[in-house]
Structures are given as structure tokens and as C-alpha cells.
Amino acid sequence: MDSALIPEGVKRCSLWKFLLALSITSGVLLWGVIAMLLCWIKGLNQTNMNDYYGFALWIWADLAVIALGGGAFFSGLLKYIIGKDELKNLINYAVLIGFICYSSALLILAIDVGQPMRSWFIFWHANIHSMLTEVAFCLSCYFAVLTIEYIPLILENRQINKVPFFHHLAHNMHGVMAIFAATGAFLSFFHQGSLGGVAGVLFGRPFAFRDHILIWPYTFFLFTWSAAAFGPCFTLFITWMTEKITRKKLVKDKPILLLAKISGWMIVTYMVVKSIDTWYWATHTAPSLGFNWEFFFKNNPLYGKTMLFSEIILGGWIPGLLLIFRPTRENSVTRTTAFFLGMAGVCINRWVMVLQTMAVPVMSFDSWAMYIPSWQEVATTILPVAYGVILVMISYRYLPIFPQEKELNPIEGSAGSVDKQVGQTPAGDDSPLQPAQI
Amino acid sequence: MKQEHTQHRSKRYGMVIDLDKCTGCGACMVACFSENNVPFKKDETDKRLSITWMKVYRIDNGRDFPNNQVCYIPRPCQHCAGQHEGHSPCVSVCPATATDYSRETGIVSQIYTRCFGCRYCMGACPYHARYFNWWDPVWPEGMEKYLSPNVSPRMRGVVEKCSFCFHRYQLARDKAYANRRKDVKEADYQTACTQACPAGAITFGDLNNPGHAVHQIVKPNDHVVKNKAGISIIGKSQNPNVFRMLERLGTNTKVYYLSSREWVRKAGDNYIADEKPEDMFAEQKKH
Numbered sequence: 001m002d003s004a005l006i007p008e009g010v011k012r013c014s015l016w017k018f019l020l021a022l023s024i025t026s027g028v029l030l031w032g033v034i035a036m037l038l039c040w041i042k043g044l045n046q047t048n049m050n051d052y053y054g055f056a057l058w059i060w061a062d063l064a065v066i067a068l069g070g071g072a073f074f075s076g077l078l079k080y081i082i083g084k085d086e087l088k089n090l091i092n093y094a095v096l097i098g099f100i101c102y103s104s105a106l107l108i109l110a111i112d113v114g115q116p117m118r119s120w121f122i123f124w125h126a127n128i129h130s131m132l133t134e135v136a137f138c139l140s141c142y143f144a145v146l147t148i149e150y151i152p153l154i155l156e157n158r159q160i161n162k163v164p165f166f167h168h169l170a171h172n173m174h175g176v177m178a179i180f181a182a183t184g185a186f187l188s189f190f191h192q193g194s195l196g197g198v199a200g201v202l203f204g205r206p207f208a209f210r211d212h213i214l215i216w217p218y219t220f221f222l223f224t225w226s227a228a229a230f231g232p233c234f235t236l237f238i239t240w241m242t243e244k245i246t247r248k249k250l251v252k253d254k255p256i257l258l259l260a261k262i263s264g265w266m267i268v269t270y271m272v273v274k275s276i277d278t279w280y281w282a283t284h285t286a287p288s289l290g291f292n293w294e295f296f297f298k299n300n301p302l303y304g305k306t307m308l309f310s311e312i313i314l315g316g317w318i319p320g321l322l323l324i325f326r327p328t329r330e331n332s333v334t335r336t337t338a339f340f341l342g343m344a345g346v347c348i349n350r351w352v353m354v355l356q357t358m359a360v361p362v363m364s365f366d367s368w369a370m371y372i373p374s375w376q377e378v379a380t381t382i383l384p385v386a387y388g389v390i391l392v393m394i395s396y397r398y399l400p401i402f403p404q405e406k407e408l409n410p411i412e413g414s415a416g417s418v419d420k421q422v423g424q425t426p427a428g429d430d431s432p433l434q435p436a437q438i
Numbered sequence: 439m440k441q442e443h444t445q446h447r448s449k450r451y452g453m454v455i456d457l458d459k460c461t462g463c464g465a466c467m468v469a470c471f472s473e474n475n476v477p478f479k480k481d482e483t484d485k486r487l488s489i490t491w492m493k494v495y496r497i498d499n500g501r502d503f504p505n506n507q508v509c510y511i512p513r514p515c516q517h518c519a520g521q522h523e524g525h526s527p528c529v530s531v532c533p534a535t536a537t538d539y540s541r542e543t544g545i546v547s548q549i550y551t552r553c554f555g556c557r558y559c560m561g562a563c564p565y566h567a568r569y570f571n572w573w574d575p576v577w578p579e580g581m582e583k584y585l586s587p588n589v590s591p592r593m594r595g596v597v598e599k600c601s602f603c604f605h606r607y608q609l610a611r612d613k614a615y616a617n618r619r620k621d622v623k624e625a626d627y628q629t630a631c632t633q634a635c636p637a638g639a640i641t642f643g644d645l646n647n648p649g650h651a652v653h654q655i656v657k658p659n660d661h662v663v664k665n666k667a668g669i670s671i672i673g674k675s676q677n678p679n680v681f682r683m684l685e686r687l688g689t690n691t692k693v694y695y696l697s698s699r700e701w702v703r704k705a706g707d708n709y710i711a712d713e714k715p716e717d718m719f720a721e722q723k724k725h
Contacts, residue, residue: 043594044555045572050486054557054570114555114570114595121534121554132533132558203520204527204564204687206708288667290686290708362564363683364705365497365511369486 005398007158009406012397025389032383035376039111046376052369053358058112061381063195063350065101065108066139067223068343070231072098072146073181073188077228078262080181089255092153092401093242094235099146100391104384106143111380131197138191145184149177153399189224196223199353206289207296208357210281218277219353225273226346229266232259233319233342240336242396248409250402253330260335264323267342271316278312296360300368303356311352315345450519450544450645450673451602452692453632454655454680455512457702459639460494462510467492469634470514473603475591477575489569491515491600492631499701509702512640514631515567515600516683516691517546521670527689528559528568537597544645544692545602553596560597564684568599602642603629624650645673645692656680656694665718681706686718 001015012018038046049056075094079087087094110116122136155161155170193216199208200217210217236259243250282293297305322328322338329335359369373381395401470476470492482488495511518526524539526546536553539546560568574594577585585591588605592598610626624643632642643650645658657680658673665671669688675681681703682691697703704715 043573044570045594049570050484050572051488051560051566051569052486054560054568112556114557114597115553115593118534118552118554121536121552122556125534125536125552127532127535130531130533130558132531132556136533198531198558201531202527202562204562204684204689206687287710288669288686290710290713292710358561362687362708363495363566364708365495366566 002398005157005159007398007400009411010400011409011411018393018397022390022393025386025393028382029386029390032379032386035379036111036383038376039380040116044112044114046374048372048374048377050369050371053355053371055354055358056371057355057373057377057381058108060347060351060354061384062105062108062112063354064347065104065384066192066195067227067346067350068231068234069098069101069105070188070192070227071233071235072101072149072231073142073184074228074231074266075235075259076149076181077185078259080178081185084258084262086255086258089251089402089404090235090239090259092403093239093251094232095146095149095153096392096395096401097235097238097388099143099150100384100388102139102143102146104388105139107384107387108380131194131201134194135191135198138187138194142184142187142191145180145187148173148180149184152177153395153401156400157398188227192224192227193220196220196353199357202357205357205360205362206286206291207360208353209285209289210277211285222270222274222277225266225270226349229263229270229320230342230346232263232266233339233346236260236263237336237339237343238392240339242392246396248405250405250408252404252408257329260323260329260338263342264320264329264338267316267320268324271312271320274316275312278308296356300359301370303352303359307348307352307356311345311348315341315348319345448542448544448646450692451607451627451643452517452544452645452652452656452673452694453514453602453629453640453642454652454694454696456637456639456641457509457511457695457697458699459637460510460512460635461637462494462496462508463636464494465634465636466512466631466640467494469630470600473586473589473630474601475575475585475589476598477571477573477577477591479573479576487572489571489598491567491569491598493566497702497705507699507701509697509699509705511695511705512631513565513567513683514602514629514693515546516565516689516693517544517602519544519672519690519692521688521690523672527562527564531558531562533558543604543607545604545607546599547601547604548597548599550590550592550596550598555595555597557597564687564689568597570597571595606630652694655696679703681715683707 006012047056072094075087075091078084079091110119113119122133126133152170152173155166160166161170196219197217200210200219202208210219213221236256239251239256286293286296297303297308319338319342322334328338355371359371361367361369467490471478474491476489476491478489492512492514495513497509497511499507501507520526520530523541526539529537529539529546533556534552534554536549537546537559538549555570557570560570571592571594575591588609606629607622607627610622613626614620614622629642632640641652641655643652645653645656647653655677657676659676663671663674665686667686669686671685671688672690673692675694677696679698680694680696682694683706686707695706707715709715
């Protein structure tokens with residue numbers, strides 16, 4: 001029924017099957033929307049946050065999706081600025097995933113604030129000394145950049161692309177995409193960094209506080225680096241999942257292995273710096289503020305040294321090493337395991353920087369504070385996941401996300417079925433426009 | 439010229455709380471509630487959801503009877519100056535400038551109508567002195583008539599905290615102006631908790647004014663000193679029995695505590711192994 005909207009030369013499941021999957025996911029989305037409305041209408045008393053946990057699950061989710069969405073800016077940087085042309089086969093999906101992550105982050109932030117109608121105050125009454133101000137500005141600007149990067153993909157829908165204006169608009173937008181990729185990388189450096197700075201500047205919280213380089217705490221650089229390192233893991237992991245769900249090879253091994261290798265080296269170098277940072281914090285920063293580093297990992301039911309081990313070794317060094325060595329990189333199982341561990345590692349990092357920071361007692365007579373999120377918090381955190389799945393489903397079905405899909409999955413007898421209609425590419429090329437072809 | 443100097447000298451309002459006098463009666467908390475229209479709920483069992491601008495902690499020395507000793511620590515907002523005047527943990531992080539540091543008085547204010555409830559300031563405050571309005575205030579029937587007209591009640595979704603009864607400062611300033619005075623008298627500006635304390639444990643005033651009792655007790659150092667970690671300490675007390683909470687973090691609060699008991703003074707900060715409070719400033723340097 002919707003075959004006219006599906007890209008040419010590729011096969012999709014039946015509309016009914018698609019709608020069934022869409023409705024199941026929409027059910028989850030609806031659950032999240034109900035929770036979101038409850039938070040907006042009744043207030044944040046719907047959550048299990050309290051005066052010890054002003055920052056909780058949502059802020060973690062924000063930091064986590066932004067780190068995982070880092071694959072978009074880093075892939076864009078590699079493709080458009082550094083010139084790793086092979087990544088043209090992954091960049092569309094990276095942009096889509098980035099778009100989902102960043103729009104989700106903005107949505108979560110809109111739920112998280114006590115007075116959402118005043119959110120614009122952050123721009124109007126901006127405190128230039130606050131890391132959160134930098135986050136708000138760079139995040140909004142980078143979301144605009146991601147939207148600009150996503151628009152040409154939408155315009156490449158088979159029917160939209162028939163309109164000459166949209167066709168040429170998409171063509172020209174691809175032509176200037178390097179400028180947006182560079183802008184995106186610049187903005188990402190600052191918002192990823194300032195998200196790291198959010199915790200690192202808290203000089204009243206010795207667990208999170210870090211020494212500074214100029215005005216930026218070490219966490220500023222660590223967050224940017226880790227997003228560039230682990231973001232591609234998420235892009236590649238979602239690509240792998242999409243291939244499993246669609247039961248198709250969508251991207252050739254070469255671009256996947258290239259991005260996996262770069263990600264591996266980024267992770268290993270990040271881990272070197274992160275390990276030094278952890279050592280310096282444990283032996284210098286924390287003791288200078290009156291704390292033995294072990295204090296932060298005992299006398300509570302959740303935050304033990306296992307957490308530190310999981311973040312540094314299991315979710316850091318191991319995926320990094322798995323990805324830099326060719327045999328484990330080229331093996332699908334170890335590679336995918338590395339992606340998963342890497343994603344888990346960066347999520348644990350964001351978790352401890354937000355929630356463990358809140359949990360640790362600072363006054364000598366205070367006690368550890370534990371927290372379990374309410375169902376409304378869980379539902380609104382799952383909401384963006386459902387939204388992301390829906391957007392991926394729709395985009396995959398109707399947009400030419402994977403340039404190599406047609407080649408990797410040829411449909412017998414479809415060679416002569418190419419429409420030669422108004423709005424096709426001027427050169428008569430029947431394939432949709434791809435960054436590489438511009 | 440001398441007169442001009444005093445006129446232009448900024449004030450640094452602060453308090454010292456004598457922990458040896460405090461009985462933990464909670465009168466300061468009640469006075470604060472009443473004075474500042476602090477909202478409360480029917481069920482206040484979860485203290486992490488209760489708004490208590492002034493909160494009294496109970497600590498003990500960890501020893502068994504008969505050597506067990508108890509101390510009560512009243513904790514208002516500490517009105518931190520930070521590493522340099524105005525760089526309070528909360529003020530520096532607020533993205534919408536909804537909390538501000540007055541260089542005229544040293545008071546950290548909260549602008550309720552500008553706060554959009556991101557709660558970053560709460561995360562930044564190690565004293566848990568900031569409170570979020572998880573609910574809209576609901577007053578018992580008829581109680582609206584007893585609310586203070588000088589303090590605006592807060593709505594759901596914003597952060598609030600102790601203001602050192604700033605409205606009283608404004609009234610005292612008005613009074614001084616009406617009486618053709620330029621300076622606010624010590625007695626004209628006192629916080630509600632200070633006046634309510636039956637034991638007289640709280641002394642409030644201008645830490646910069648040698649004529650004020652608080653200055654005489656605290657004897658704040660005019661110079662900025664650095665501790666062993668290189669952190670600037672502003673207004674370090676020269677009274678050996680006076681300490682501040684978490685002083686080594688460099689929050690540079692304006693609430694001081696006084697106790698003759700060493701274990702109480704030591705409870706004010708964190709120390710590793712066999713560190714002692716006096717070790718922190720072994721190599722004090724004038725800055």
C-alpha cells in the first residue's frame with residue numbers, strides 16, 4: 001500500500017507487519033507520555049527525587065544519551081573534516097541516531113525542570129559562569145545542526161525527491177554539509193565538555209570535583225573524549241541490531257571495521273587519560289579535601305569498588321583492547337561484545353558522576369543517600385527509547401538510510417523497474433543522493 | 439575621609455552559633471518557618487522532602503555511656519563566599535542567575551520568580567541548605583491570614599533557602615533612612631532564629647564591623663590565607679574555638695560555630711587518618 005514511498009530497489013516488510021510493530025512501540029510511547037503529562041500537570045512530586053537527589057535518573061539519561069549520540073559528531077568529523085570517506089555508508093545512520101539522542105535529551109530536560117514554562121530563562125538570564133548555560137546553548141545549537149543534517153535525508157524520500165525544489169535543496173545541503181559537520185564538531189566539543197564540567201566544577205562535592213586546566217575541570221575533556229570514543233560504539237551497535245532485526249546486511253564490513261578501529265583507539269587513549277585522572281583524584285584531590293578515596297566506595301549498598309572496576313576495566317579497557325586488535329575486531333561476537341561493554345562503561349561513568357555524587361555524604365555527620373526512581377521516572381526515561389525506535393522504523397522504511405543496502409541485498413527482476421519521472425537526478429541516476437555522490 | 443571609608447566599606451553579614459549553648463530545642467526552626475512563610479505538609483515523615491531553612495542536626499561523640507556526649511548543630515544557609523567573593527557553590531552554577539551574591543551584604547539571595555527549577559544549585563550545595571518545592575504550598579484553613587506580608591510564598595517547582603531574613607535588612611534600612619542614618623544598627627537587623635533562640639546561642643551581625651558582637655567572637659582574619667591544599671580561605675577565624683563547616687573545601691561560609699569541645703570542632707570537617715584541624719594551616723601564607 002505504501003510501496004510508492006519506499007526507496008527503490010530495496011525490500012521492506014508488509015505494511016501490516018510494520019503497523020503492528022509500530023503500534024506495539026507506540027503503546028510504550030503512550031505509557032511514557034502519560035508519565036510525562038503527570039509530571040507536567042502534577043509536578044515533580046511524581047518522582048522519587050528529593051532534596052538530596054535534585055539530580056537523578058533523568059540527568060543520568062540525559063548525559064548517557066548525549067554521550068552515546070556522540071557518534072554523530074565524531075563520524076561527521078571523521079568523514080567531512082578528516083576525510084574518512086568510507087564512513088559515508090554509516091553517516092546517515094549516525095546522524096539519525098544523533099538526532100534521536102539529542103531530541104530525547106531536550107525532551108527529558110523539559111520534563112526535568114520544575115517550571116518548564118520558564119525554561120527560556122536559561123537563555124534570557126544566562127549566567128555565563130554556569131556550565132549548564134553552556135550546555136543549554138551548545139545543545140540547542142547542535143540539535144539545530146543535527147536537524148539540518150537530517151533534513152536532506154527526509155528530502156530523499158522517493159516522493160519528496162520528485163519535487164525539483166526539494167531535490168535541489170537536498171543536493172545543495174549535501175554540498176555544504178562539511179560546514180555543518182565542522183560546526184557540529186565544534187559545538188559538540190563544548191557541550192559534551194560542559195556536561196562533564198557540570199559535575200567537575202562542584203567544589204562542594206569532593207567525589208565529582210576535579211582540578212582545572214584554565215577554567216575547565218578535567219572532566220570537561222574526559223566527557224568530550226569519551227563521547228567521541230564510545231559514541232561510535234553505539235552507532236555500530238544499533239547498526240548491528242538493525243541488521244539482526246531486518247535480517248539483512250546493511251553496511252559492508254569495511255566501514256564498520258574502520259569505525260570500530262578508530263573507536264577502539266579512542267577508547268584506549270581515553271582510558272589512559274581516565275586512569276591517570278582517577279589515580280590523581282584518588283591520591284591528591286580527594287585527600288586534599290579530607291577524604292580517603294575508599295570512603296566513596298564503602299558503607300553503602302550500591303556504590304562499591306565493583307562499580308569502579310566495571311567502569312574502568314570492564315567497560316573501558318576491555319572493549320578498547322578488543323577493538324584495537326584485529327582478530328577480536330574482525331570477529332563479530334567479540335566486536336559486538338566490545339560495543340556493548342563500551343556503551344555500558346560510558347553509561348556507568350555518567351551514572352556515578354551524577355548519582356554517586358549525590359549519594360556521597362559530604363558533612364562528616366551526614367549519611368549516604370540512596371534512591372529508587374518512581375515508575376513515572378522510569379516511563380519517561382523509556383519514552384525516548386520508544387520514540388527513537390519509532391523514528392528509526394519510519395526512517396529505515398521510507399528513507400535511503402543505508403547507501404549499500406541495495407547492493408548488498410539485490411532484488412531479482414527489479415533492474416528494469418526504475419521510474420524515469422520528473423524530479424529524478426539531472427544525470428538520470430536513479431539512486432537516491434548520497435553524500436559520497438555529491 | 440575616615441567617615442567616607444566606613445560608609446563605603448561593604449558589609450559581610452554572618453552569624454556564629456555557640457554549640458555549647460544550643461540545646462536542640464528547635465525554636466530557631468519554628469521561628470524561621472513562621473517568619474519566612476516556609477510551607478509544610480500534613481505528612482513530614484520523609485525529611486528529605488521537608489523544607490527546613492534552618493535545620494538542627496544531632497551528633498554525638500560515638501562513645502558509650504557515661505562518656506557519651508551530644509551536640510546539636512543548627513544549619514541555616516551558610517552564605518558561602520567561595521574562592522573569591524561571589525563564587526559560592528550555588529551561585530556559580532545557577533544557569534539563569536536566579537541566585538545571586540550581594541557584594542554589599544555578603545548575602546546569597548534566591549530569586550523565586552526567576553528560578554526555573556533545574557536544581558543544579560541543590561546538587562552543588564554540600565550543606566543541603568537548598569530546598570525544592572515539590573508541591574505547591576497548602577496552608578491550613580485560615581492560616582493565610584497569619585503569613586508574613588514581607589516574604590513572598592513560593593510556588594511549586596522552584597528552589598528556596600534561608601535568606602538571613604533579608605526582608606528584615608530591608609526594613610532596617612528603611613528605618614535607618616527614615617532616621618537620617620546611613621548605617622543599619624546592629625540591633626535593627628537580627629534574624630528571626632537569632633531572636634528566637636532561648637539560650638542566646640546565635641549571634642548575628644556584620645563580620646566586617648569590629649563593633650558588632652559577631653566580629654568580636656569570630657575575629658575573622660582580614661587577609662586571605664591558603665590552606666595546605668592551596669585553597670583560599672577568606673575570613674578564617676582567629677578564635678581557636680571557632681570553626682566553619684567544610685572549611686577546607688573553600689566554600690568560605692559566613693556561618694561560624696563555636697565550641698570548646700575538640701570533637702565537635704573536628705566534626706565540622708573531614709580529615710583523613712591522623713590529620714588534625716590545626717595541620718590544615720601549618721604553612722599559612724598571607725595572600
